[in-house]
Amino acid sequence: MRQPIILSFLVFLITMTSIAADDWGRNGHRATGAIAEKYLTKKAKRNIANLLNGQSLAMVSTYADEIKSDNKYRKYGPWHYVNFPFDGTYETHPKNEKGDIIVAINTCIEKLKDESVSEEEKIFHLKLLVHFIGDLHQPLHIGLAEDKGGNDFQVRWFNEGTNLHTVWDTKMIEEYEMSYSELALNAEELSNSQLNTIQSGTVIDWMYESRALCKDIYSQTEKGDKLWYPYMYEYMDVLRGQLQKGGIRLAKVLNEIFG
Numbered sequence: 001m002r003q004p005i006i007l008s009f010l011v012f013l014i015t016m017t018s019i020a021a022d023d024w025g026r027n028g029h030r031a032t033g034a035i036a037e038k039y040l041t042k043k044a045k046r047n048i049a050n051l052l053n054g055q056s057l058a059m060v061s062t063y064a065d066e067i068k069s070d071n072k073y074r075k076y077g078p079w080h081y082v083n084f085p086f087d088g089t090y091e092t093h094p095k096n097e098k099g100d101i102i103v104a105i106n107t108c109i110e111k112l113k114d115e116s117v118s119e120e121e122k123i124f125h126l127k128l129l130v131h132f133i134g135d136l137h138q139p140l141h142i143g144l145a146e147d148k149g150g151n152d153f154q155v156r157w158f159n160e161g162t163n164l165h166t167v168w169d170t171k172m173i174e175e176y177e178m179s180y181s182e183l184a185l186n187a188e189e190l191s192n193s194q195l196n197t198i199q200s201g202t203v204i205d206w207m208y209e210s211r212a213l214c215k216d217i218y219s220q221t222e223k224g225d226k227l228w229y230p231y232m233y234e235y236m237d238v239l240r241g242q243l244q245k246g247g248i249r250l251a252k253v254l255n256e257i258f259g
Contacts, residue, residue, distance in 0.1 A: 024138050024169055024243075027170075028169070031058075032134040033250070034180060034184035037057050040254060040255060044259040048126070052126065057130050079132060080135050081141040082102060083144055090207065101207070108132065112126060113257060133246055137242040138210070139214040150164035150165035153165070153221075155167065157228070158227075164217070164221060167227055172235065198244075198249065
């Protein structure tokens with residue numbers, strides 16, 4: 001019995017590690033979900049609560065990562081990101097036949113707007129949408145295929161070996177030592193003008209905004225770099241801004257769908 005138990009435990013560890021390394025991480029996604037709830041209309045909030053049986057957007061925001069351990073959901077793996085060269089464009093670069101984050105978001109929106117779609121399917125795609133709009137604002141999700149969105153870009157975080165993607169997913173947020181609710185509560189106060197600017201544009205526009213940040217990150221980082229307090233000083237406000245933009249834009253999309 002001992003060997004199967006150990007093997008099962010190792011599979012669990014590998015699965016959980018791959019989940020943690022793929023996007024914002026639980027705190028980031030939950031912060032984005034919590035921020036979004038502050039900007040929902042009353043009608044949208046009511047309709048979403050009915051559909052999710054009272055679960056919060058923060059609660060369901062990690063669902064798309066949690067299902068990765070189930071083989072029947074493997075086809076959704078490419079929906080978490082898009083990769084193309086820095087000198088290329090999304091429109092002109094060959095597309096992944098299995099889809100990408102833009103396809104994912106548009107598909108979810110279409111499903112939620114389609115009155116013929118079952119309630120079960122709507123719940124599924126709503127949970128995915130909450131997650132993927134969060135992913136859209138993690139700059140390394142609009143990355144490069146050759147290093148798997150920074151997963152193969154090795155750096156040191158303080159004295160720990162890691163990769164650039166994980167630094168942006170979890171390491172900076174963990175070092176900041178705020179819970180997702182604290183991150184949401186302490187999001188920047190915005191004027192109506194600032195709010196309108198953030199909400200303007202399309203999913204493609206928002207993707208290119210993250211892409212510009214990704215380019216900046218690569219221009220400021222070399223493989224093997226030791227990233228620590230100066231890096232936090234340079235980029236933590238940017239990261240928090242991305243969480244906030246993700247929440248505000250998620251609310252915009254949900255308000256358009258649900259009221």
